[in-house]
Amino acid sequence: MILNKIDYFVSFKPDSQKIKYGFFWSIVLTFGLLAFLFNTPQEILNGQIAILLSPSNLVTDYFAVSNVGATLFNSALLTAHAIVIVKLTKAQINGAIIASVLTVAAFSFFGKNLYNSMPIVLGAFAYAWVTRMPSEKSLLAALFGTALGPLVSEISFNLDLSLIQGVLYGYIAGFIAGFLIPPIANHVVDFTKGFSVYNVGFTCGIIGTLFISIIRSLGKEVEPVSILSSGNNLPFTVIFLVIYTMMLLIGLFLNSWSFKGYTELLKHTGQLSTDFLKTNGFNVTLINMALLGFISLGYVHLHGGELNGPVIGGILTVVGFGAFGKHIKNVIPILMGVTLMGYINDYDMSSTGVITAGLFGTTIAPIAGRYGPWIGMLAGAFHLSIVSNTDNLHGGINLYNNGFSGGFVAAIMIPLLVAFHYHKEKRKLLREGVDPAEEIECNN
Template sequence: MNLENKSSQIEFTTASQTLKYGFFWFIAFFFAILAFLFNSPEEILEGQIVILLSPSNLVTDYFAISNVGATLFNSAILTAHSILIIKMSKARINGAVIAGVLTVAAFSFFGKNLYNSTPIVLGAFAYAWSTKAPAEHSLLAALFGTALGPLVSEISFNIGLSLLSGIFYGYLAGFIAGFIIPPLAHHIVKFTKGFSVYNIGFTCGVIGTLFVSIIRSTGREVEPVSLLSSGHNEPFIIIFLVLFSIMMITGLHFNHWTLKGYGELLQHSGQLSTDFLDLNGFSITLINMSLLGYLSLGYVLFHGGELNGPVIGGILTVVGFGAFGKHIRNVIPILIGVTLMGYLNNYDMSLTGVVTAGLFGTTIAPIAGRYGVVIGMLAGAFHLSIVSNTDTLHGGINLYNNGFSGGFVAAIMIPILEAFHYHKEKRKELREPVDPADEMKGES
């Protein structure tokens, strides 16, 4: 009987992994097919060349420097690349891996490409090889670490080196960055205590600041840019509604057309590492991802934002982390906090930088999940203030600037909140009546 149960469990796990791979391939083919609806093969090829040769630092909207079809195809390529990396590392697909793949797909709209991602991936796996650790231990560093892709592109094409020297030093810098991400990320999570789900984003911010400081010390400038597009709302509203509806229908289908279990998912704070796949199953996780997609799209449209490369990247990232820490209960307070702070300071809430601060600012959603709506709103407000000033530190070569900022928000707020919580508990103990029986035991 035990053997039968074990056999059926193995069959279920295998089927589940196949289903998750199917989800990834669906995303890749979905974007690849869409690419040819926007542009011809010749235009896509020309756009791809432009993307590969771009410095790509924040904020370089690939819609603006190439075309929509080339950008969608770039995302499809990097999604497929991520799938192959997962297979090669023989890792099990869990919530963190889903978040990683969709984050790669997201940032392929504004900063990541096959050229600048490759050395970072190689560096992350070289670390695993050199420490004799399984390759799967460096998988998340390889996926999320591609946030430093602009470091490779910037050195290769934008600081005045010859082409061969630029490629050599760009790839060397990318390889070194990828190599040191895994050990640094392991220790930096203690800094934020898991209350910023973009842990590697903060790690990449630290590494990016180091590299940019070295480059600037040679007299060269590395600064953020602002290359943005507009006018794509109508087609991408339809695309996203179709995509999120397919996810919702699929999730409901596998969950027997009910939302049973979703209430349990909403009870999690989201603090690292909260893997919804392991805790709640693939069907409920897919429903959660879909709902976050609708919410994120609604947030952008409510503020009159443009669905350009960075904003689309923000929406897809929120959706990806719907498998790993984010849900509507802990995300909404952050969005409200960013919105209130924006209106309080008379920000133009339709600006891409402000809209993406809200979307990517949900990295600190676990703060709302643990400490409630009001504290979550306060965290969101702080995040908008901080994120406006951190990109100059790393010169835009860390694509996860909000992860960098969110790490600071968590590192500042959590010790204070924990201290108040501790004293609140102590005061509660002092107010509790003493049991006479316990008092007599103490005297004896």
């Protein structure tokens, strides 16, 4: 028995798939158990029914629609569902998959549920089947694509259709949307040049705008809503401080109780696709995720915000992408830029809209990673201005509205930054009087 335990620790590998699956299931277990600390089983059941029947478009806080326990249980259920999907595709867990699973967990606090997610997942995998691609090629589209879950719920429960018609049309629309996501997402990355890490968010914004345009042309109106809760700051501050402290300690333990390798991680710009598990290992990535969790939580408290469903979703999303492109060096300038623009325009900095614009706005963190903190702050400022006006395009049925807006920010800024950098280098070459052959090589 003792020898077996010694052999286990000798052969222990921090980057093993079992460790990563263990990390996922610990999230499910934590949220699932916490649910019953807040509410009774009957309250959770009633809350789940309310969540499943909610139109769920932006911004529908499940804390307000149901209760805290039901929302936590919904997140645990959707996270487990995502893990099972990953397992069925036999995909190797990498940074992108960690980001996708935690994003599912995050948006299960406001907008995603098992009912409205299923047809989108089926549609994405149907595309893989039709095109005879391995199912794992559509995995990220299936998980991230559940951002369009409100499309299914809105058609099912909010367009004055009979229940049978609503369910049928809702599932058909969700299936079609899921089918469209993989091919469009593959091309959208060229539009943003990988400087917005929520690539599927921009894709879903396009598809969502298409569907809402069709629905509006039929005389139906779909508008964003604002259903928010308050009063949960104390318990969730404690909960997340404990969770991120545990993540940090486990990361340090796996990394021989040191931050060795973290400086190397900070050197990455974060531009798609930057997989920190591949470049720096799970141990260092876990440390990065924990630090981002502390920063995100601190950002909310700095502005006096509420830890409601959308804000908690924002924090968890930042943490998830701590495995896939985001780190403290490229995230902080974006947060500062959003804050600066908010104060300049005299916004209510404690409002959920502004705080989530900061948290989710870190989708454009690679701009700060590539072009420095000042440009990153400028990008964050632009993002706050743009995100305030894009939700009307898709009627709130794209939960990744910041991913949609971030795509526009990247698409506008990157060509200008590239051109400026190119002409700056040209002027530098002219001043230095380099050899013509070297100038040709540089321009190529």
